Amino acid sequence: MTMAASLWLAFSLLLTGCALGAKPFEGYLGNGNFEEQPKPKDLKKTVLIGKYALPKWEINGLVEYISGGPQPGGMFFPVAHGVHAVRLGNEASISQTIPVKPGTLYALTFGASRTCAQDEVLRVSVPPLSGDLPLQTLYSSNGGDVYAWGFIAKSKFAKVIFHNSGVQEDPACGPLIDAVAIKELIRPIPTAGNLVKNPGFEEGPHRLGNSTNGVLLPPMQEDFYSPLPGWIIGSLKAVKFIDSKHFNVPTGNSAVELLAGRESAVAQILRTVPNKTYNLTFTIGDAKNGCHGNMMVEAFAGKNTLKAPFKSSGKGEFRTASFEFKAIAARTRITFYSSFYHTRIDDFGSLCGPVLDEVRVFPVA
Structure with missing residues (x-):
């Protein structure tokens, strides 16, 4: 099937789902976990040869098709969401064009990690929007970091691009990507009893099915495009979106973990x-x-x-805090961050922190 035919089929299925009143679209992109392997003729050792060597994707530059585990030269590449992944060399990129609904907010969810000691940056783009994700901070020691990035569709088709914008001394160095999914998000609105949008963090990005680490929300995400609708990630480090399947969540299915002290807000x-x-x-x-x-x-x-203390014994306990404030303008910014830095007692290489949930603001009678 040609790429044009594949796009038309996907778009037709999307329209059919909308007509039937289906849930908002959510799931992997085509070959989003990279388990559909390239043909032997399109692979020279680990290097992909040709623009369309990677099924369902378009590649530019030095892109490697990697199997997780020990690598030549003594390196080890963790692939947390399957067996295979791609590594982007200097200025290399992979891209895929997908059907979308104009004006709709989407979140991409993807597993990404650095592979060399140098600072690496992964540029995520859906033109005309783009964002740079610094990968030098490792939030988990097992290499299973998962990120989300939001965008608003400008037309019926969107080109999703992952680009290594850096130039390293070793041209083979570059970010590793091992899964890519997408979710259509609903923009929340405040209610009569609560001025806060998405107060329990129930609306958020796709959770990769076999990921137990949660989803990192990159720093400096404005609320209009945020993968956590209604909320701004106004800090230097990421915030973690967690679910009740893998973590203790006070209420509902989701919450956020403030895992980098004052740098995570x-x-x-x-x-x-x-x-x-x-x-x-x-x-x-x-x-x-x-x-x-x-x-x-x-x-x-x-x-x-308000400084709200909480002594954690790691048993999934929680408490409620509150205070009153007087609005000084027609817009009031509320902000939350952790005062301290924490790591897990069983893994000092993994950042963690207090969980925040069920935020409410209402007028005092």
């Missing part, structure tokens, strides 16, 4: 009435993932601040 801008008093409540706890010790979540609203 979430925020939201609310519509408020100047000089009116509001109550801000939120739940904090531990994810029952080996994160323990004296924790502290700092919450900000207008000119008011």
Whole structure:
């Protein structure tokens, strides 16, 4: 089947699903886990030969098809979401064109990790939008970091591009990508009893089925394109989106983990009435993932601040905190971050932190 025919089939299926009132689209891109292998003639050792050597993808530059595990030269490449992955060399890229709905918010979810000691940056693009993800920080010691990146579709088709924008001394060095999925997101709205959009973090990116590490939300994500609808990742490091299947979540199916101290923060801008008093409540706890010790979540609203302590014994406990604040403008920014840095008791190479859930802001009668 030609690429044009494949796109038309995918688009037809998308339209059929919409007509039948199906759930928003979610799942792997074509060959999104890279397990559909290239033909032997399109592979020279590990290097892919030809623009369409990787099934369902278009490649440019030096792209390697990798099997996880020990590598020649003594290196080890973890492939957390299957057997195979791709590595992007200097200025190399892979891309795929997918059918989408114009004006709709989507989140890409992908497994990505660095493969060499140098700082590596993965550029994710859906033109005209793009974002650079620094991969020098390893959030988990087993190489199973999973990221999400949001975009709004501008037309009926979107070209998803993963590009190694760096130039390393070793041209074979570059980011490793081992899975790519997508999810259509619903933009939440505030309710009469809560000014906060997506207050329990229930609307968020796709969770890769065999990932137990959660999904990292990259830093500096504005709320309009955020993979966590309604929320801003206004910090230097990522925040982790976690689910109740693999972690302890206070309420519902999802929450966020503030895993990099003050460098890991979430925020939201609310519509408020100047000089009116509001109550801000939120739940904090531990994810029952080996994160323990004296924790502290700092919450900000207008000119008011609350430091909410929580002593974690790693058993999945949680508590609620609240305070009142007076709005000083028609827009009020609420922000949450962890005061301290934590690592798991069984793995000092994995960052962790307090869990945040069920954020509510409502006027004081």
